[in-house]
Amino acid sequence: MSGRRDRFPGFDVLGQSRHWDPVTAGVVTARTGPPAPLKFFVGAERACASAVLNLLAGQVDEPRIPVLEMVDARLAAGETDGWRYADLPEDGQAWRDTLAYLDGDADARCGTTFAAAPEKDQAALLQSVLDGGDWHGLPAAHVWSLWTRYACTALYAHPSAWDEIGFPGPAYPRGYKNTGVGRLESFEVPDARPAEDPVVEDA
Amino acid sequence: MPGVRSRNESAWLLPNDGTRTNHRLRRDMRRFADSDEIDLVIVGCGAGGSVLAQRLARAGWRVAALDAGPFWDPDADWVSDEAGSHGLYWTEPRVIAGADPVPLGSNNSGRGVGGSMVHYAGYTPRFHPSDFTTRSSDGVGADWPLRYADLRPYYAAIEQELPVAGEHWPWGDPHGYPHRPHPVGGNGEIFLRGARELGITAKVGPVAITNGRFGNRPHCIYRGFCLQGCKVNAKASPLITHIPDALAHGAEVRADAMVTRVAIDSRTGRALGVYYVQGGRERFQRAAMVAVAGYSIETPRLLLNSACDRFPDGLCNDFDQVGRYLMVQGAPQTAGRFDAEVRMYKAPPPEVSTEEFYETDPGKDYKRGFAIQTVSPLPITWAEHVVAQGHWGRALREYMSDYVHWSCLGALCEFLPLPENRVTLADEKDGHGLPVARFEYSQCDNDRALMRAAQAVMENILRAAGADEVITIQRYAHLVGGARMAKQKEYGVVDGNCRSFAVPNLYITDGSVLPTQGSANPALTIMAVAARAADRLAAGARGAG
Numbered sequence: 001m002s003g004r005r006d007r008f009p010g011f012d013v014l015g016q017s018r019h020w021d022p023v024t025a026g027v028v029t030a031r032t033g034p035p036a037p038l039k040f041f042v043g044a045e046r047a048c049a050s051a052v053l054n055l056l057a058g059q060v061d062e063p064r065i066p067v068l069e070m071v072d073a074r075l076a077a078g079e080t081d082g083w084r085y086a087d088l089p090e091d092g093q094a095w096r097d098t099l100a101y102l103d104g105d106a107d108a109r110c111g112t113t114f115a116a117a118p119e120k121d122q123a124a125l126l127q128s129v130l131d132g133g134d135w136h137g138l139p140a141a142h143v144w145s146l147w148t149r150y151a152c153t154a155l156y157a158h159p160s161a162w163d164e165i166g167f168p169g170p171a172y173p174r175g176y177k178n179t180g181v182g183r184l185e186s187f188e189v190p191d192a193r194p195a196e197d198p199v200v201e202d203a
Numbered sequence: 204m205p206g207v208r209s210r211n212e213s214a215w216l217l218p219n220d221g222t223r224t225n226h227r228l229r230r231d232m233r234r235f236a237d238s239d240e241i242d243l244v245i246v247g248c249g250a251g252g253s254v255l256a257q258r259l260a261r262a263g264w265r266v267a268a269l270d271a272g273p274f275w276d277p278d279a280d281w282v283s284d285e286a287g288s289h290g291l292y293w294t295e296p297r298v299i300a301g302a303d304p305v306p307l308g309s310n311n312s313g314r315g316v317g318g319s320m321v322h323y324a325g326y327t328p329r330f331h332p333s334d335f336t337t338r339s340s341d342g343v344g345a346d347w348p349l350r351y352a353d354l355r356p357y358y359a360a361i362e363q364e365l366p367v368a369g370e371h372w373p374w375g376d377p378h379g380y381p382h383r384p385h386p387v388g389g390n391g392e393i394f395l396r397g398a399r400e401l402g403i404t405a406k407v408g409p410v411a412i413t414n415g416r417f418g419n420r421p422h423c424i425y426r427g428f429c430l431q432g433c434k435v436n437a438k439a440s441p442l443i444t445h446i447p448d449a450l451a452h453g454a455e456v457r458a459d460a461m462v463t464r465v466a467i468d469s470r471t472g473r474a475l476g477v478y479y480v481q482g483g484r485e486r487f488q489r490a491a492m493v494a495v496a497g498y499s500i501e502t503p504r505l506l507l508n509s510a511c512d513r514f515p516d517g518l519c520n521d522f523d524q525v526g527r528y529l530m531v532q533g534a535p536q537t538a539g540r541f542d543a544e545v546r547m548y549k550a551p552p553p554e555v556s557t558e559e560f561y562e563t564d565p566g567k568d569y570k571r572g573f574a575i576q577t578v579s580p581l582p583i584t585w586a587e588h589v590v591a592q593g594h595w596g597r598a599l600r601e602y603m604s605d606y607v608h609w610s611c612l613g614a615l616c617e618f619l620p621l622p623e624n625r626v627t628l629a630d631e632k633d634g635h636g637l638p639v640a641r642f643e644y645s646q647c648d649n650d651r652a653l654m655r656a657a658q659a660v661m662e663n664i665l666r667a668a669g670a671d672e673v674i675t676i677q678r679y680a681h682l683v684g685g686a687r688m689a690k691q692k693e694y695g696v697v698d699g700n701c702r703s704f705a706v707p708n709l710y711i712t713d714g715s716v717l718p719t720q721g722s723a724n725p726a727l728t729i730m731a732v733a734a735r736a737a738d739r740l741a742a743g744a745r746g747a748g
């Protein structure tokens with residue numbers, strides 16, 4: 001279905017970890033170990049959060065990156081972005097509230113929880129939040145911002161996600177020597193299909 | 204650069220063995236007792252507080268600078284990683300509101316010794332002479348109680364101390380830089396190419412990143428993680444440009460010390476010192492003079508949280524000026540797609556700028572202007588750009604796989620100072636039981652017109668360089684104002700020397716005193732204003748206020 005995995009054939013960020021400073025290497029490789037058990041999400045929230053985050057992260061069929069666990073760990077530690085919208089509760093409560101609303105919406109639409117709903121219905125429910133306006137008394141755009149900030153921060157903190165976008169990750173103390181358009185380091189892999197703008201192609 | 208070392212030895216006080224912190228200097232640091240009435244206690248060790256500490260320690264003052272965050276060690280504390288740099292940002296609770304709420308945290312709010320300059324990109328342009336008189340010249344904004352000429356020598360001095368690298372600068376007051384411009388990476392190359400096609404002048408710089416050794420600071424390694432704290436010691440922040448020299452001259456830096464209140468003597472109306480929390484204990488540092496340098500959110504919050512009998516509505520707030528006229532710059536970022544690989548993550552994000560659109564153009568229907576600079580978002584931040592186009596799920600992953608093909612420019616639009624854009628206290632409390640800041644922001648028509656104009660110019664540059672697709676995300680950058688300087692006490696919180704109108708021995712020496720912001724990144728100006736205030740203080744009687 002998707003070709004994103006083979007745009008940078010053989011590119012393996014973790015394979016370069018011996019070139020990273022030890023503090024950074026510790027932080028990054030810890031993300032690739034077995035994820036910690038969930039601490040923040042409880043009960044029905046777990047299945048719902050898992051479904052939402054894997055949908056947002058585009059990995060319903062193949063959840064290789066532990067986005068759920070990474071988001072859970074952040075929320076359990078209270079690691080916010082340092083602000084919240086005045087019209088949303090604090091982040092943890094906002095996550096709990098919005099997951100409950102999604103389950104309610106799924107029940108009204110399909111008679112199931114959000115996690116048990118067919119993917120096309122799940123997607124339609126998420127899309128209706130993106131499309132904006134008021135959602136259960138909350139500004140939908142701010143809810144979307146909350147969900148996607150947490151999802152994307154987890155997803156693109158993971159070396160597997162860097163593999164598929166050609167980004168080499170940590171760069172200390174090695175740095176870069178070949179900067180400039182079209183110039184690669186020996187450890188970078190060129191895009192195998194450079195002329196394909198993926199979204200234009202999908203459109 | 205003859206002369207720099209004789210007035211600021213910081214770069215020579217750092218180790219030259221490949222490590223980044225002079226632990227001995229910190230271990231042997233002078234330490235004052237809470238009961239000592241020191242000459243000056245400074246709240247916040249960022250751009251303004253650190254310069255003030257260094258200058259006055261050199262002048263022989265007994266100075267302690269308190270910071271709510273850690274005394275960073277780049278080797279042990281910082282990582283070459285986006286998500287892992289979360290600790291660099293001020294992430295205590297804050298509430299954002301208004302028609303155009305402005306995200307804080309990683310966007311504009313630092314934590315720990317070095318302040319927001321630890322994670323700023325590194326751009327250090329000067330303000331233009333016109334920035335100081337926009338009310339009388341352009342009919343918008345405010346006039347400063349000082350002029351460009353008053354800051355000029357301080358700009359030049361700080362540029363040498365950071366030091367700044369760049370081409371000869373043709374805009375504003377034309378000037379050169381102490382370090383030669385850096386070579387550009389893919390993103391800078393695209394900007395220069397597009398600008399050349401359109402006849403727009405663009406220049407490499409000005410960035411506070413060493414190009415060549417400077418003291419014991421090494422050359423930049425073009426790692427691209429400037430916004431995550433420079434592990435190389437190449438990018439300037441006060442942690443390495445002013446704090447080492449301050450320590451060597453007897454200043455104390457007291458880290459992990461959150462100031463909760465400025466104490467005022469109800470009989471004399473003078474500041475007595477500051478209450479602070481360290482290690483879970485409330486303490487009180489006596490001082491003959493207090494300088495608040497907590498930046499545009501925490502400085503007004505501290506003043507408001509320091510309400511007392513004499514100042515029932517907040518310290519220095521007799522005229523309802525505290526927290527007002529807080530500004531951010533409109534900072535739309537426009538990216539362009541190229542079949543060639545740009546790989547914008549290689550080389551520092553700050554590379555190339557144009558200030559050709561900086562001032563009022565009589566042919567336009569808006570006042571003042573904008574600057575355009577390279578920005579080079581790393582993957583998490585780039586994902587925000589893609590999400591802003593409405594992509595999520597599989598489409599997001601597909602679009603992200605195209606990362607190496609994108610070039611990204613950012614504008615800084617001079618949003619106008621408006622009284623309603625302000626910090627107040629929220630009902631919510633932080634871990635110390637103190638009300639948190641609530642920051643309201645709403646744009647005016649001129650602000651929106653600038654954003655549109657800047658986006659159009661960026662799209663043109665990228666298309667002229669060969670982009671076949673362009674996308675834009677609406678963002679904000681920087682904070683200034685919130686306790687502005689003015690000629691008269693009815694219109695501001697401090698005078699042109701950063702001395703508060705209401706309390707004779709209370710100063711504010713950070714970005715919150717700026718009455719306007721131009722289209723320039725504010726760090727250099729914040730430092731220059733603090734350096735000037737320090738000069739005035741050093742010339743007068745210490746503690747006299």
